[in-house]
Amino acid sequence: MKILIVEEEIYLAQSIAGKLIDSGHECDIFATVSDAMAQPKRYHVILLSTNLSGQDFYPVISRYKDEIILLMVSYISNDTVTDPLKAGAHDYIQKPFMIEELIRKIDHFHAFRQLQRRCELYESYLGHQLANIALPENLERSLPLMIQTNYQKQADAYAFALAEALRRPLKYLPLSDPASLGALEELEEGAIAYMPEFQTLKKSEKEAFLAKIEGRDVLTSTTEKFEEDALPTIELFSEHKIFDRTEILTIDDYVKFIIHNYQNKFPDTELSKKLGISRKSLWEKRKKYGIFKKK
Incomplete structure (x- = not known):
């Protein structure tokens, strides 16, 4: 990663940079805010000292708030920690510190940022895939619940919308995966298990499954006719169905x-x-x- 170090204690900055370079990072050192702000480069991590005599370091925070900003502080106060964190910095480390602890913080926030961006990608993709799918105005139903549909995405859209409306985590456990039933036993408290593809089960498996989910927070779905009394059912049908590639059509x-x-x-x-x-x-x-x- 490319790391910007803004620190007027030049020997400290050089020591930090040397160890970070040994760990495979690229580092640029600047003793003043004006010199750091003059750089056109993009950096992934900013190590910003809050003890820059007579200098306003907030422009650095404002410019790089979408990257990882770690404050290097000599003491903890509103001026050195609280206010900069409110302005957009992500964390701080108090001098003197072990370089291993600094690297741990850098790695932690880098992994967190990658996870954030991956989630944004998945949310964008799901939003596009499930756009324009009509859903009932009243989403909330008692669980467990069966969704009978002619279009799998219709059931998927309902599951995601229900979890969002209830502000509860959703666990995807497709019944075509043999491991899903075991994973149901390890479901975290408060989560909803979304277990589609009920139609893939054999008759005996269907009966066992329905008995297993009785009284549990499970949402399942089928693309076949479902006439069991054992489970409340909601019907979601689409005239705009896009058929699955594996489906044989008339x-x-x-x-x-x-x-x-x-x-x-x-x-x-x-x-x-x-x-x-x-x-x-x-x-x-x-x-x-x-x-x-x-x-």
Whole structure:
């Protein structure tokens, strides 16, 4: 990592930099805030002394608040620790300190920042994947609960929305994974277990599973008809279903899906040609499926 050291005690700064370089980092040292602020480089970690005589170090915090800022302090006070932390610094270490403790803090915050960015990526991806999926206005239901759906993403969207509404952690335990049932026993207190793919279980396994989750905070889902009285059920169906690659469709299901989703992208002549039917047949299928083309 590239590390910026702002410290007027030059021998201390050089000692810190030497040991960090030995650990594989790149270091730049500056004794003044003005010199540090003049650098166009991007740094991953800023080691900022709060004992810079007559210098305002807050511009450094403001500029690098999206990176890791560790304060190096001689004593703890509002001026050296409390106020800089409120301004955007992440932690402090008191002089004199062991270089191993400084490296531990750097590694800790670097790992934390990577985890933050990974979570942001996953949240962005999920938000995009589950966008525009209609859900009930009233999400809250008693658990355990079965979601019966023709579109797996519909159930996924409901599970994430319910956990967010209840402000409870969600544990993903798909029933196609044999380890999921064992993991259910180790579920953390207050968490909701989301266990989709009920349709993948054998009949005897389904009965055992339903008995196992009785009275527990479990949300499960199936893409098959579910008529058991053992579990409260919510039905979520989508006309805009995108079929799974592993799913075998009927011809009618496929044609209905293509007409519904592509009739506004292609003229009837081209759409009927792609389906291998006549324009008259296309009109008849629209009538059969109750699909109306927007003018």
